[in-house]
Amino acid sequence: MTAPSPLNLGVLVSGAGSNLQAILDAISAGTLNARVKLVISNRPGAPALERARAARISALTIRHQDFDNREAFDAALVDALREVDVNWIVLAGFMRVLTPKFLSAFPGRIINIHPSLLPAFPGVDAAKQALDYGVKLTGCTVHFVDHGVDSGRIIAQRAVPVEAGDDVASLTARIHGVEHQLFVDVLREIAAGRVLPFEG
Ligand code: GRF
Secondary structure, three states, X not given: OOOOOOEEEEEEEOOOOHHHHHHHHHHHOOOOOEEEEEEXXXXXXXXXXXHHHHOOOOEEEOOHHHOOOHHHHHHHHHHHHHHOOOOEEEEOOOOOOOOHXXXXXXXXXXXXXXXXXXXXXXXXXXXXXXXXXXXXXXXXXXXXXXXXXXXXXXXXEEEEEOOOOOOHHHHHHHHHHHHHHHHHHHHHHHXXXXXXXXXX
């Protein structure tokens, strides 16, 4: 039996990049059969870009403000990603909603991580939403990306308890730790062919 070929990932980021780091660490530890071909941030100076460069991964900024509309921004993302021949797209803290222009370029092969047990608490400030609501259990979700906000088909979820005395920072940190494991686990499942591209 021939070994499966590595995933060729394009990773979109906007911020700190701790999930990107978890993916890079798993690859360099030899526990994830993947290559990160390109990291793109829509925000200049995002720490995620530095993490990519430190791992000698190509990283560039494409500012959404530089485009007249969402479709033009998405077209620029697609062009950059096609040049490096990626086969899966990972949204790792990417704070933009993608248009059909982007979705149709990588059909069924775009995944996102979100810091709640979807469909609870989609959108921004998921940990704050969980605290405000008073849930005792929240978590994180990896899902396929569709045209909506955190609304695509769920691939995997993991629960995280809300502890007495939690604030947004402490709950966010606890969720983050679990996110890093879950994201890498899902990518391993994809690399092994046990999670297939979504056919909607
Ligand atoms: C994560 O909580 C992720 O679920 C959400 O944005 C955050 C990104 O964190 N989509 P980081 O940039 O990976 O540290």
